[in-house]
Amino acid sequence: MARLLPLLVIALGIFFWYRSRRNAAGRPGSAASSAPGLSKEAAALGFLPQDRQDTERLTHDPQIDGAREAAEHGAWEPAARAMAAIGRDWERRTALVIALAHVAAEEDAWLTAWQAACPGDPGAAAVRARSTVFLAGKLRGSGYAKDTSAEQFEAFHRVLLRAREDIALAMELDAEDPSPHVSDLWAGLGLGYPHAYVDELWAEITTRAPFHFEAHYGALQYWCAKWHGSEELARAFADKAAAGAPAGTLLPALRLIAHFEHLDRPLSAKHYRTPEVAAMTDAVLADLPAVRPDHPRLAEVRHLLAFFLVQQKRHAEALEQFRAVDGCVGSLPWDYFGDPAKLYCDYRERAVQGAK
Structure with a gap:
């Protein structure tokens, strides 16, 4: 019996290891459950896997x-x-x-x-x-x-x-x-x-x-600290543009861009959970219903909103934005990082799981 005991321990170890691997394979987001970057829940919602995200195209x-x-x-x-x-x-x-x-x-x-x-x-x-x-x-x-x-x-x-x-x-x-x-x-x-x-x-x-979004985006870049301005000048430009814009111009999104551009750690959630940033996010959400569907920058603003909303743990609202843009990820904020498709899918998965 004493000689059989080590064999029994090994057998039990193999059994529990196999069962843990089988259970892990059924968990959302595991490699065995679906294609990379796509959990079962995300697939059921119609989202595309990581390798089908176009990183060169905005929309x-x-x-x-x-x-x-x-x-x-x-x-x-x-x-x-x-x-x-x-x-x-x-x-x-x-x-x-x-x-x-x-x-x-x-x-x-x-x-x-x-x-x-x-x-x-x-x-x-x-x-x-x-x-x-x-x-x-x-x-x-x-x-x-x-x-x-x-x-x-x-x-x-x-x-x-x-x-x-x-x-x-x-x-x-x-x-x-x-x-x-x-x-x-x-x-x-x-x-x-x-x-x-x-x-x-x-x-x-x-x-x-006067309300040309592409022009405002270019000017905002000029006024950023990384080019020829400062954080204060960039934020002032964004605030002035957003305050004077009629509904449907997307210009309130300039505030989000100015905020994102001046973060030393842009993926740190603490930068997105202040009342000020939440209010800026809400202003962009309020502008969306008036935006023309064929606006060439609408998808990019939705991507940016999805990112901010996930950081704020507003997962159901983020999921609405991800539904509207899935498939093209050549956009802020994802293309500021080394693997935009992976980062996009990671944040999308956070929204999927958080909205359950």
């Missing part, structure tokens, strides 16, 4: 996506048609310019063909202006200044100066379009425009489109 927009995909295949005509169809809808026009400019910064033969076929086309000129800004950023790289070579900095500034020429031409070809002015804001981040110049530029933008 699905058939009009903008179609023009961009055609440009990626070398055809400019769909881009020109989309530009004409959007017309003077400045928010969507700027979004289309940005989407096409990203393509042109990688390969611009299709844009060169567009400009050759339609000399003086203001839409093509606006795309060219923003693409040159993107090209400058590509040449510099995304590393910290200490990790960036003198050659990279030289190319960055040289191309940004060329971008100013492209921007000036786009402004001349369509004096009403704010998108070249928005491109100038982003050029100013790299060239270090003085505050007085940006104030003048901002007056030009708001004369054309």
Whole structure:
């Protein structure tokens, strides 16, 4: 019997180990229960797994996506048609310019063909202006200044100066379009425009489109401490924009962005649970019903809301935002971190489990 006792202990150990593994496999979020980043509960709600989250795209927009995909295949005509169809809808026009400019910064033969076929086309000129800004950023790289070579900095500034020429031409070809002015804001981040110049530029933008979200986002970046302002200037800019905005502009979200941009530990929950931040979150939620469904930045604001709401343990409200944006995670706040799809799915899972 004494000789059988060790065997019995081993057998019992194997039994309990197997049972614990089997029970773990049935728990939400375990690797055995479903695909990575997808618990059984999340799957039942129709959410997509981590490997099906598009980290390059903010949202699905058939009009903008179609023009961009055609440009990626070398055809400019769909881009020109989309530009004409959007017309003077400045928010969507700027979004289309940005989407096409990203393509042109990688390969611009299709844009060169567009400009050759339609000399003086203001839409093509606006795309060219923003693409040159993107090209400058590509040449510099995304590393910290200490990790960036003198050659990279030289190319960055040289191309940004060329971008100013492209921007000036786009402004001349369509004096009403704010998108070249928005491109100038982003050029100013790299060239270090003085505050007085940006104030003048901002007056030009708001004369054309006083509640343009994309323009406000670019200006907020300029006023952040990491660029050419400070936390106080960024918050003041966001407060002023949000206070004077009509419903449906998404501008109350600028306060959340300014808050997020100036956190030393952006994933620490304590930064999101003050009464002030909760009130800022509520103001954005209150603005959503008035926002047009095709607003090109609506998805990003929903992503930001979902993040803030999870941090505030308002899981049911966060889950509503996750339902609206699942599948595209190329957005604040996820793309500020190394693995945006994983972080997104982790926070989504917190909402799923917390809302039960």
